[in-house]
Amino acid sequence: MIINSIKIDDTFAEAFNMRATRVIITAQNLKWAYHAANAMTGFATSVIGCGVEAGIEGALDITQTPDGRPGVSVLLFAMSSKVLMQQLETRMGQCVLTCPTAAAFAGLENGDRINLGKNLRFFGDGFQTSKLIDGKRYWRVPVMDGEFLCEETTGMVRAIGGGNFLILATSQPLALSAAEVAIEAMRDIPNVIMPFPGGVVRSGSKVGSKYKTMFASTNDAFCPTLKGVSKTEISPEIESVMEIVIDGLSFDDIAKAMRVGIAAICKLGTRSGVKQISAGNYGGKLGPHHFKLHEIMQATNV
Amino acid sequence: MKSLNLRLTKKLAYALNCAILTPENLAGKAITDIASLLINYGRTQLRVDEIFEISGTPLADATKTINFKDATDKLNYLGAHMASGCITVEGNVGAYLGFNLNGGIIRCQGNTQAFAACNMLKGLLIIDGNTGEFLGGATAGLRKGMRGGMVIVKGSAGDRAGDQMRRGMILIEGNAGDYCGSRMIAGTIGVLGNVGSYAGFNMKHGTLLLVNKPNLQPTMQDCGLHSLPFLNLMYKNIAQFDTKFSSLHSQRVHRWVGDAACNGNGEILLISA
Numbered sequence: 001m002i003i004n005s006i007k008i009d010d011t012f013a014e015a016f017n018m019r020a021t022r023v024i025i026t027a028q029n030l031k032w033a034y035h036a037a038n039a040m041t042g043f044a045t046s047v048i049g050c051g052v053e054a055g056i057e058g059a060l061d062i063t064q065t066p067d068g069r070p071g072v073s074v075l076l077f078a079m080s081s082k083v084l085m086q087q088l089e090t091r092m093g094q095c096v097l098t099c100p101t102a103a104a105f106a107g108l109e110n111g112d113r114i115n116l117g118k119n120l121r122f123f124g125d126g127f128q129t130s131k132l133i134d135g136k137r138y139w140r141v142p143v144m145d146g147e148f149l150c151e152e153t154t155g156m157v158r159a160i161g162g163g164n165f166l167i168l169a170t171s172q173p174l175a176l177s178a179a180e181v182a183i184e185a186m187r188d189i190p191n192v193i194m195p196f197p198g199g200v201v202r203s204g205s206k207v208g209s210k211y212k213t214m215f216a217s218t219n220d221a222f223c224p225t226l227k228g229v230s231k232t233e234i235s236p237e238i239e240s241v242m243e244i245v246i247d248g249l250s251f252d253d254i255a256k257a258m259r260v261g262i263a264a265i266c267k268l269g270t271r272s273g274v275k276q277i278s279a280g281n282y283g284g285k286l287g288p289h290h291f292k293l294h295e296i297m298q299a300t301n302v
Numbered sequence: 303m304k305s306l307n308l309r310l311t312k313k314l315a316y317a318l319n320c321a322i323l324t325p326e327n328l329a330g331k332a333i334t335d336i337a338s339l340l341i342n343y344g345r346t347q348l349r350v351d352e353i354f355e356i357s358g359t360p361l362a363d364a365t366k367t368i369n370f371k372d373a374t375d376k377l378n379y380l381g382a383h384m385a386s387g388c389i390t391v392e393g394n395v396g397a398y399l400g401f402n403l404n405g406g407i408i409r410c411q412g413n414t415q416a417f418a419a420c421n422m423l424k425g426l427l428i429i430d431g432n433t434g435e436f437l438g439g440a441t442a443g444l445r446k447g448m449r450g451g452m453v454i455v456k457g458s459a460g461d462r463a464g465d466q467m468r469r470g471m472i473l474i475e476g477n478a479g480d481y482c483g484s485r486m487i488a489g490t491i492g493v494l495g496n497v498g499s500y501a502g503f504n505m506k507h508g509t510l511l512l513v514n515k516p517n518l519q520p521t522m523q524d525c526g527l528h529s530l531p532f533l534n535l536m537y538k539n540i541a542q543f544d545t546k547f548s549s550l551h552s553q554r555v556h557r558w559v560g561d562a563a564c565n566g567n568g569e570i571l572l573i574s575a
Contacts, residue, residue: 133539
């Protein structure tokens with residue numbers, strides 16, 4: 001398949017089942033909501049080393065938040081519910097509770113209920129109070145700037161992580177520039193995050209390594225500097241490859257984000273320096289969800 | 303609107319226990335069946351049709367409405383244990399309106415006697431007139447009063463409103479008597495008018511949201527002026543009801559905490575413009 005002179009490989013991205021939750025963080029203004037959200041989603045690029053993959057889904061205006069203040073929606077993904085619950089509580093305690101004027105609310109009404117402020121309340125040392133408003137319990141924890149307000153629980157749902165596509169370009173600046181265009185377009189899609197720095201990964205990995213202690217190592221088939229020595233997947237004119245990884249609440253959410261991102265790159269045409277779009281998979285043996293690039297790009301509902 | 307109408311025709315000398323006249327109990331019953339039901343009147347029992355003129359449409363299910371017309375303060379336990387449907391009252395009612403109310407809506411267009419919303423669990427109780435003592439209180443012997451739901455009083459409430467209240471919200475648009483929120487365990491009481499003496503007496507937790515400053519006990523400790531974000535959540539919830547409280551928007555409050563006499567962590571919030 002070729003779209004606007006860019007080749008779309010006949011391959012698929014392989015993704016995995018995950019557990020996800022959403023938290024709405026509000027604050028006195030958007031700046032402080034972002035401070036809390038950025039802290040909460042820091043060091044959360046990959047479950048391989050961070051335990052959780054997290055990112056900012058988008059900003060919310062005062063009509064979209066429970067307390068009528070500006071806010072930010074955050075999504076967190078983990079491989080198990082236990083890890084997700086641990087990570088959520090830790091990050092809430094260290095990043096949101098500590099952030100001036102920040103408050104936190106459930107972002108998912110469905111799914112299993114997991115603790116948001118249920119245990120954080122004990123920081124109040126007996127001075128905390130709860131309010132049951134419209135069937136939801138909120139905790140008011142006295143802190144030095146006033147009160148930290150936090151909903152008791154949020155929802156946890158089944159989700160998918162690891163949707164991806166690769167951008168193969170003739171130079172590193174052009175590959176990154178195309179990736180930025182894709183990320184910009186994908187940020188408008190709800191229910192997904194691109195958890196890596198700026199949404200882009202330069203160190204895509206393969207499963208396994210020559211070293212016994214490593215269970216993931218560099219994806220040498222897509223490393224341009226190894227074209228002559230490895231079983232390469234890239235053509236001679238490709239000098240740089242960037243990957244965009246997508247976690248989403250459903251298959252359709254990820255497929256839509258991939259479609260929008262790839263379409264944004266293809267729209268740039270030959271001037272982008274992008275020659276090819278591919279995807280990362282493990283032969284289809286590990287992840288139950290396969291995002292076939294051709295099927296995704298042929299779908300009409302972009 | 304298709305509803306069942308019960309017009310009080312008998313001049314009552316004693317209290318009438320109306321507990322069985324709820325949508326659940328009358329659902330699916332024909333007019334003749336309803337007419338033959340026995341209700342406690344003083345030390346005797348009377349048929350419903352000896353007391354009420356029955357008209358309107360029989361209730362097909364428990365979500366329908368019963369209208370009480372020409373009601374008086376001898377009608378006790380109206381809407382007791384009700385879990386669904388709607389009761390409207392034209393006139394006054396006696397004590398224990400909405401006793402153990404567990405859902406549905408009760409609207410009294412007149413005044414009520416004491417113990418309205420006693421032991422209430424869920425639902426909505428609206429009193430257009432005034433109400434007596436122990437609004438949202440507990441039955442004698444119980445240690446917890448109202449445990450959920452919403453009570454809106456358009457007029458004033460007597461003494462001990464919200465006594466031992468455990469959860470839920472009481473909004474009083476008029477005045478409240480002495481000992482408002484006494485022995486309160488949790489929940490919220492709002493008063494737009496004046497509050498009598500000893501507000502929050504022995505309160506453990508919960509919130510008294512006031513517009514006018516009461517004479518506070520020395521055991522309510524002044525914690526100063528604050529902006530509390532949770533009030534926005536509360537105002538948003540209140541906005542769905544037809545009440546003057548919907549006009550409140552200020553997060554700025556003066557906060558007192560107490561009652562220190564019982565090591566309480568309840569609060570009196572005085573809304574500041």
